[in-house]
Amino acid sequence: MPETHVRRRASLRSVFQATELDALLVTDLLNIRYLTGFTGSNAALLLHEGGDAHTVFCTDGRYTEQSAAEVPDLERVVDRASALALAARASSHSTRYARSGFESQHVSVEQHETLKHAFVDIELRRAPGLVEGLRLIKDDTEVQALRDACAAADRALAGLIEAGGIRAGRTEREVARDLENRMLEQGSDGLSFDSIVAAGAHSAIPHHQPTDAVLAVGDFVKLDFGATARGYHSDMTRMVVIGEPAAWQREVYELVRRSQAAGSEAVRPGADVAEVDRAARDVITGAGRGSEFSHSLGHGVGLEVHEAPSLATTGVGTLSAGMAVTVEPGVYLAGRGGVRIEDTLVVRDGTPELLTLSTKDLVVV
Amino acid sequence: MPETHVRRRASLRSVFQATELDALLVTDLLNIRYLTGFTGSNAALLLHEGGDAHTVFCTDGRYTEQSAAEVPDLERVVDRASALALAARASSHSTRYARSGFESQHVSVEQHETLKHAFVDIELRRAPGLVEGLRLIKDDTEVQALRDACAAADRALAGLIEAGGIRAGRTEREVARDLENRMLEQGSDGLSFDSIVAAGAHSAIPHHQPTDAVLAVGDFVKLDFGATARGYHSDMTRMVVIGEPAAWQREVYELVRRSQAAGSEAVRPGADVAEVDRAARDVITGAGRGSEFSHSLGHGVGLEVHEAPSLATTGVGTLSAGMAVTVEPGVYLAGRGGVRIEDTLVVRDGTPELLTLSTKDLVVV
Numbered sequence: 090m091p092e093t094h095v096r097r098r099a100s101l102r103s104v105f106q107a108t109e110l111d112a113l114l115v116t117d118l119l120n121i122r123y124l125t126g127f128t129g130s131n132a133a134l135l136l137h138e139g140g141d142a143h144t145v146f147c148t149d150g151r152y153t154e155q156s157a158a159e160v161p162d163l164e165r166v167v168d169r170a171s172a173l174a175l176a177a178r179a180s181s182h183s184t185r186y187a188r189s190g191f192e193s194q195h196v197s198v199e200q201h202e203t204l205k206h207a208f209v210d211i212e213l214r215r216a217p218g219l220v221e222g223l224r225l226i227k228d229d230t231e232v233q234a235l236r237d238a239c240a241a242a243d244r245a246l247a248g249l250i251e252a253g254g255i256r257a258g259r260t261e262r263e264v265a266r267d268l269e270n271r272m273l274e275q276g277s278d279g280l281s282f283d284s285i286v287a288a289g290a291h292s293a294i295p296h297h298q299p300t301d302a303v304l305a306v307g308d309f310v311k312l313d314f315g316a317t318a319r320g321y322h323s324d325m326t327r328m329v330v331i332g333e334p335a336a337w338q339r340e341v342y343e344l345v346r347r348s349q350a351a352g353s354e355a356v357r358p359g360a361d362v363a364e365v366d367r368a369a370r371d372v373i374t375g376a377g378r379g380s381e382f383s384h385s386l387g388h389g390v391g392l393e394v395h396e397a398p399s400l401a402t403t404g405v406g407t408l409s410a411g412m413a414v415t416v417e418p419g420v421y422l423a424g425r426g427g428v429r430i431e432d433t434l435v436v437r438d439g440t441p442e443l444l445t446l447s448t449k450d451l452v453v454v
Numbered sequence: 455m456p457e458t459h460v461r462r463r464a465s466l467r468s469v470f471q472a473t474e475l476d477a478l479l480v481t482d483l484l485n486i487r488y489l490t491g492f493t494g495s496n497a498a499l500l501l502h503e504g505g506d507a508h509t510v511f512c513t514d515g516r517y518t519e520q521s522a523a524e525v526p527d528l529e530r531v532v533d534r535a536s537a538l539a540l541a542a543r544a545s546s547h548s549t550r551y552a553r554s555g556f557e558s559q560h561v562s563v564e565q566h567e568t569l570k571h572a573f574v575d576i577e578l579r580r581a582p583g584l585v586e587g588l589r590l591i592k593d594d595t596e597v598q599a600l601r602d603a604c605a606a607a608d609r610a611l612a613g614l615i616e617a618g619g620i621r622a623g624r625t626e627r628e629v630a631r632d633l634e635n636r637m638l639e640q641g642s643d644g645l646s647f648d649s650i651v652a653a654g655a656h657s658a659i660p661h662h663q664p665t666d667a668v669l670a671v672g673d674f675v676k677l678d679f680g681a682t683a684r685g686y687h688s689d690m691t692r693m694v695v696i697g698e699p700a701a702w703q704r705e706v707y708e709l710v711r712r713s714q715a716a717g718s719e720a721v722r723p724g725a726d727v728a729e730v731d732r733a734a735r736d737v738i739t740g741a742g743r744g745s746e747f748s749h750s751l752g753h754g755v756g757l758e759v760h761e762a763p764s765l766a767t768t769g770v771g772t773l774s775a776g777m778a779v780t781v782e783p784g785v786y787l788a789g790r791g792g793v794r795i796e797d798t799l800v801v802r803d804g805t806p807e808l809l810t811l812s813t814k815d816l817v818v819v
Contacts, residue, residue, distance in 0.1 A: 128663070129661060130661070149749070150660075150748035150749055151660040151661045151748065151749050152660075152661065153748070154658075154659050154788065155659060155661070155662075169750075169768075191563075193562060193563035193564045194562050194563075194564040194565075195562055196562060196563055197558060197559050197560055197561060197562055197563070198556075198558035198559075198561055198562070198563060198566050198580060199558045199559040199580070199582050200559075201563050215563060215564070217564050266635075266638055270631075270635065273631055279648065283644065293519075294519050294520060295515075295516040295517075296494065296495070296516045296517065296520070297520075298493070383515035383516065383518070384514070384515055384516050385534075403534075423519065
């Protein structure tokens with residue numbers, strides 16, 4: 090959809106005026122994908138304030154055909170040293186590129202040393218986060234991709250449960266592989282991240298990697314996983330108990346569920362991100378379990394599975410309509426078991442749009 | 455294996471003496487894994503010249519248990535802002551850390567701005583590539599992991615072919631998923647990278663992403679894929695033809711095969727990396743197809759699927775025993791089909807050790 094990328098590049102140019110930049114050298118591959126549609130592994134983009142006619146894209150010879158298909162609407166240069174090739178191009182018209190920005194949050198100190206010398210007679214300015222600023226607010230194309238990714242994950246989990254895939258005797262690894270295959274069968278392009286399947290005491294480890302540990306009756310099973318669609322990530326955590334839940338399991342689950350609901354309710358335009366974290370955290374702290382909720386409440390999700398904004402006690406800023414965030418409180422009882430419940434939501438005027446639709450009733454298998 | 459990590463940290467300290475550093479702030483997660491065994495997603499390490507007793511590791515609350523298990527032999531601090539927490543620690547003993555290095559090839563210009571202020575009364579020096587320099591030469595633990603990863607990929611491909619998994623009527627995506635599942639069944643921890651399965655004219659695109667295109671009789675099918683073992687990556691490309699190969703397919707295949715053999719023969723200690731590229735490239739250029747070999751010959755492989763050294767016309771440096779590299783020439787006829795043959799090898803005195811053992815005869819199914 091070239092028109093989507095044309096519109097995004099125009100939005101970026103409108104940001105330029107405030108920063109007094111003539112051009113921006115974009116080197117982060119996700120930002121390049123956002124602005125051009127290119128999905129390869131090496132590229133740079135020199136986006137000029139004056140419009141797409143002065144904007145140049147560069148990739149290497151492996152991607153000549155792919156870039157012609159994906160980026161039909163920009164001038165393309167083929168060179169392995171993509172950023173340096175564009176620096177040379179800019180230097181041959183140094184007046185036009187007199188004040189050029191670079192993505193100083195991505196460019197390393199060493200790369201900057203090289204770039205400084207490659208931009209001749211050009212003032213190379215730190216310009217962090219300009220594209221990420223746009224990416225905070227998802228457009229319709231992006232929200233639809235997030236919906237599709239979340240729906241694939243929902244269907245995969247439903248299929249796994251229905252087929253009896255979570256049962257005593259299987260290993261964490263087997264359950265993870267089954268779940269991942271189901272996401273791919275449901276149309277996921279890939280995996281959002283390495284799936285977490287954590288059974289029994291392992292569920293108390295917030296980021297546990299699946300092992301050959303065998304699921305047993307009485308176990309909490311924590312599943313934290315995600316599908317992808319057109320580069321966009323889903324992220325969801327659900328809990329299953331094998332056999333009749335114990336009283337402590339029900340108690341902890343209900344506590345986290347109330348916290349998760351309180352956090353989700355606090356997600357609205359204008360809400361301070363630290364306040365959203367607090368809304369969920371207060372429920373857990375109020376039950377005397379504050380120290381067992383050892384991470385932040387959530388994060389933005391989009392082309393990256395973890396991106397801005399951060400819903401954390403130390404988070405800064407407010408939510409706006411169109412942001413996509415996770416809400417994922419947890420309580421972890423070391424050596425015993427833990428609970429996390431996580432949804433992906435889009436901030437809307439009024440109630441947020443819930444993208445992960447799997448039930449949040451405790452699933453008993 | 456703590457002793458492996460102890461030894462690697464000692465090797466890094468021996469590099470310090472030449473750089474006159476008191477300490478190195480390691481922030482790259484793969485370098486941290488190499489030096490400590492930690493596999494989580496947030497950490498920093500402040501490695502002191504004086505020994506492990508003065509060396510501090512930091513991660514956040516999600517990884518308290520995991521880091522205790524994986525990094526039992528170092529002092530551990532728990533803080534979400536891991537690098538800044540270690541900077542504060544160093545600043546409270548600024549004499550001991552008077553000249554501290556940072557990984558300037560990984561730290562962004564913005565992060566550096568923050569770190570500069572966090573290291574108080576300490577000279578923060580650019581110290582790029584120190585750990586990567588060690589990682590160039592694989593120790594026995596690493597070579598065994600590479601062998602295991604390559605063996606899982608070999609077994610997966612053999613199983614796929616034996617089961618008739620590459621056949622007319624299947625889509626590229628189905629073949630890719632089948633191959634990937636077989637790698638996981640064969641013990642791979644994950645996927646080395648997004649598998650390439652490219653059929654027919656798609657095989658002429660060096661880095662093609664699998665689509666719903668259907669395999670047909672007469673197609674070249676290019677499979678470029680890898681397994682992982684304990685963080686180490688395999689990388690292999692093989693070609694299959696469906697039905698009797700055409701004369702042009704045999705001709706191009708044999709050309710690339712001769713090139714690949716010439717490149718592999720040139721892999722030995724002391725060889726200039728550009729000369730290794732040339733040894734393979736000359737075969738293809740000599741056949742008048744030089745312009746159709748549009749990428750470099752190979753790359754190092756280890757904790758990253760692409761790492762140093764680069765076997766390229768523009769590559770600099772020489773090979774040493776213990777380096778692991780790919781040799782992967784290709785010839786791509788746009789709109790028609792292409793061939794790449796790729797092995798992963800370890801540089802040894804004499805003949806290199808071949809890790810990817812699948813046949814390099816053209817497979818006909």
